[in-house]
Amino acid sequence: MITFILNNKTIKTSEHSGMTLLDFVRYEQRLTGTKIGCREGDCGACTVLVGTLKNDSIKYQSITSCISPLGNAHGKHIVTVEGTNLQNKLTAAQEAMKANYATQCGFCTPGFVVALTGFALSNSENNLNNALDAISGNICRCTGYKAIEKAAIQMVEQLQNQKHDTNFNWLIENEFIPNYFKTITKRLTDLETKDRNQPKGKFVSGGTDLYVQQADHLADNSVHLIAEKDYLKGIQIENNSCTIGTNSTVSDLWNHIEINTYFPNLKKHLKLVSSEQIRNMASFGGNLVNASPIGDMTIFFLALNSDITVSNKNGNERQVPLKKFYQGYKTYDLKEGELLTAISFKLPTNSSFFNFEKVCKRTHLDIASVNSAIQLSVENDIISEAHVSIGGVAAIPKYLHETSKFLSGKRLASETILEANSILQNEIAPINDVRGTSEYKRLLGRQLFFAHFTKLFPKQFSLNDFVQHA
Template sequence: MITFILNNKTIKTPENSGMTLLDFVRYQQRLTGTKIGCREGDCGACTVLVGTLNSEGFVEYQSITSCISPLGNAHGKHIVTVEGTNLQNKLTATQHAMKANYATQCGFCTPGFVVALTGFALSNSDNNYTNALDAISGNICRCTGYKSIERAARDVVEKLENKKHQSFSWLIDNDFIPAYFETIPDRLKDLELKDLNQPKGKFVSGGTDLYVQQADNLIDNSVHLIAEKDYLKGIKIEKHTCTIGTNSTVSDLWNHTELNTHFPNLKNYLKLVSSEQIRNMASFGGNLVNASPIGDMTILFLALNSDITITTNNQKERTVALKNFYQDYKTFDLKESELIKNISFNLPTKHSYFNFEKVSKRTHLDIASVNSAIYIAVEKEVILEAHVAIGGVAAIPKYLHKTSAFLSGKPLTSTTILEASDRLQNEISPISDVRGSDNYKRLLARQLFFAHFIALFPKLFTLNDFVQHA
């Protein structure tokens, strides 16, 4: 039985674990405030909150898109729909901010915005306007009313100025959430949970890719849920090596203090990856085996010269360099019974630099036309090593073996970079599609390659150094 708390109600259901959380909420529980929009996790109309009990006894809330989340992943959690945010006989602070700023037109998107902003109020992120906008970055308004929604978000931020850390009572007293939230930690502890124990069917972690492509099949068949497998979780740093469990998410990187010190621009890179709702739920393992030629995190990990550890159901393990993992379009070195257990890479040193660039039709919440990342170690203006990856220009996420090898041992000069750019062009084979022509992608690949060096070494290079090649 799948067991969880839905708003203020304990749920025990024999429904198939592969059913979407959205369908269960709307059709089994008749909580129709959670809307059906795109069914691809893009519009945010189906946003709900997932509360997870942590080791300290607190419940941590994150927003997700319920249309591509398997019901089984709600097991042992607190799920909050827009109805679960309501107060009796008055508006919540978030609802009032939306109303006061005339931030609704047709109203279809409004529940998703209310839930996302309530999740922001419940989060431990800094209560600033930028973070509030990040919280609603995965919610789309089609009525051209977004500026009024942004004003509502600013009002929410102002009301949160005096919020106390991890304080449900403050949020209750100030009309952000109903009083029953204070009972949730103890109620989650008291749930009688049994392992769903379905070791058959397709492996599913966050589901953000699989449920876009195969929702109908997954809903009707058994799925092997792995999102709560402890051996696939966690971020560990030891002896200058970072190891990331493949159930980890982009949000886990975003919130990891030590990683952000090693990669000072990490949050700027990650902000270009999907929306907050998807960043909260999509797993790195799923991203890698999706094998999309434009996968943002795949390109990032390729440039870090990462290794992946692969495990089998009898706990045998093998290690593969990620740059050798991809073989052809959607084809990779992974057997049917195997899972990627973790990703590991060496952290930057005082002589090394990292950069990520992405071009898409819109800056945020969009897939790349071309994306690229570079890791480069330099001492006394000589390149000690370089690893360059680029997406959108081949059938696979492309590690540039020849370009990277050429750069190693060369002086850090514009001549070296221009010669490397020519080698880059010989390594890629873009095709024309909806994201641009093959010539356009070749141009982007070249310009992003130059952009890495301009961003990392602004005292050495400017755009003018590469204009003749542009």
Template sequence: MITFILNNKTIKTSEHSGTTLLDFVRYQQRLTGTKIGCREGDCGACTLLVGTLNGDTMEYQSITSCISPLGNAHGKHIVTVEGTNLKGKLTATQEAMKANYATQCGFCTPGFVVALTGFALSNSENNYSNAIDAISGNICRCTGYKAIEKAAHQVVKKLDNQEKNSFEWLIENEFIPNYFESIPQRLKDIEAKELNQPKGKYVSGGTDLYVQQADNLTDNTVHLIADKTYLKGIIIENGICTIGTNTTVSDLWNHKKLNSVLPNLRRHLKLVSSEQIRNMASLGGNLVNASPIGDMTILFLALNSEVTVINSEEKERAILLKNFYQGYKTYDLKDGELLKTIRFKLPAKHSFFNFEKVCKRTHLDIASVNSAIHISLENETITEAHVSIGGVAAIPKYLHDTSAFLTGKLLTTETILEANAMLQKEIAPISDVRGTSDYKRLLARQLFFAHFTELFPNSFTLKDFVQHA
């Protein structure tokens, strides 16, 4: 029995756990403020908040409910736009949208309201940049974003004196209704036991699978693994980072140690979808989706990561990620096996890492071509190199020959130009909706050069490479 709190109401349902949370909310509970838009997680019209009890503290995150399985709501607090309402008055977020004329047809407005309410409830630093990030997955087709940005400014200003993690302050300042104070104890009282699940298709966040197979997953048995604790967590020991495959992109975003070691990590991750999707998408799911343009896959390939695989008998084996992919959407994973962890050596003092991506729009889009590099230097000599690239082969591509060529060479313009020639031999792009094969070759070249101009701006400029290429 799936048990959770929906707004101020305790829900117990035997509904199929693979049903989307959006459909349950709209059609079973008739909470139609949550809209149906793209059904692919792109527009944000279906944004909900998921509250998880961590000890005595509630942690809220926004998600797109159109690609989230109902079973993942088990033991959580789910908040729709109706659940944010105050009696007889607008909330601070709703008032900000109204005061700045940030709504026209109104279809997208509930998603924006929920996402900004989630920002108010979050632990993120109260600033305009974070508020804009919070609505990065919400699309409005008629009002224009300036009015919505002004509304976000107003929310940030009103939160200036916020006491973090204080429901009381948010209630007093009319961001949320007073029933929120009762949620932690009510979730404890529910004592939601782990769902008894039959064998079926493994699903974690669902952000890839539900875009491709929503109807099939709704009708057939799924085995939800998003809350499996043995697949979670980030551990850093002796210069090695081990990440559970249920870890989300947002978990990386919020990890202080990882961000100190990889200082541009948030800038890279900002290119990966929207905040709502980053809150849901598991790293393991990204790897086994095996998309030739998977952003996190390209990132982990350049870190020369190793994955640990576990089977139903809890036996484990390890394989380098660069040897994991065997062909288009095929990989070294047998029936009943799951990816358990991702491990990589953290960049050391003289190591450098960079990620680049080109797509049709800056954010919330799949790549035309993406690439990452991790190199180590000693006395201007490259002692280790790992280069990966997506969108130019049938698999997420680790460039074995290019990486080997760079190793042991002096870091010079000539070396980089010769390495690009090697790169062009390793890739085999095809023409599709994201560009012609020639265009993708050009992008691959430019992104490869961009790694060096970004990492060593005092040594290289794009002009240095282009005039000799």
């Protein structure tokens, strides 16, 4: 039995775990304010909030329900736009949208309202950047974003004096959320939510890619949901190494204070990866085993020279260098019944430099045409160690073995970088597809490789230093 709270109603259902939360909300509960748009997690029309109880407090995050399995709602508080409503008056988010004329046809409006309500419920700093991040996964095709941005500004101004408390009293008193929210912590505590015995089936964590490709199949067949397996969660730093559980999400990395001190541009890099709704759902393990040649986080971890831990059903573990994991298009070193459990890498030192670059048709919310990452250790202008990865130019997410080997031990100079680019071009084999021609991808590979050095060492290099000689 899947048990959770939907708005102010306790749900116990025997519906299939693999059906989408969107379909359950709309067709089984007739809550049609949650809209069907792209069914790919891109438009935000189906945005709902998921409240998770931990240490006697609830953390709310926005997700796209069209690519989320119903079974992942077990033990949670799910909030649709109907669940944000007050009686006979508008909420703060609804009023902000109305006051700033931020709606026309209204189709996208519920998703924006839910996302802005999620921002009010979050513990993030009340500033405009965070408010805009909260609605980064919501698309409106008729109003234009200035009016919506003004609504976000109004929300931020109203939240300036917010007093955070676990009972949400301030938000209730100031009409951001309805009164029933103060009862949810106790009600979730009292829910009977023992681990359900799930049938054998395809491992699914966040489902952000699987449900784009196979939603109907997963709704009709057995799934083994692992998103709530605690042993696959968490980010630990010890002995100059970082270990990330494969159930951890991009948002877990985004919000990790210590990791951000090691990677000062981390949020800037991760903003290129996906919207906030997807960052809240997408697991690192899912990204790696998806084996997409353009997987952003795969490229990210390849440049960190990461190792992955793989375990079988008997609990036996083995470690595999990520750069040796991929064997061919969508194939990798994972046997039947094995599961990725952790990703580990050495943390940067004072002499380390890391950068991530991505080119796609849109700056945000799009898959890469080509993406690339680099990690260098440089002392006295000598590259002591180099790791370079690139996506979109081979059948697999590509670790550039020869390019990395060539750079190691060389002087940090334009001649070195130009020669390394020649080696890079021999290592890649792009094809013509919808994201560009082979020639275009080679050009992007070159430009992103040069961009790593102009970004990391702006006083030493400019793009002109390379382009005129390339």
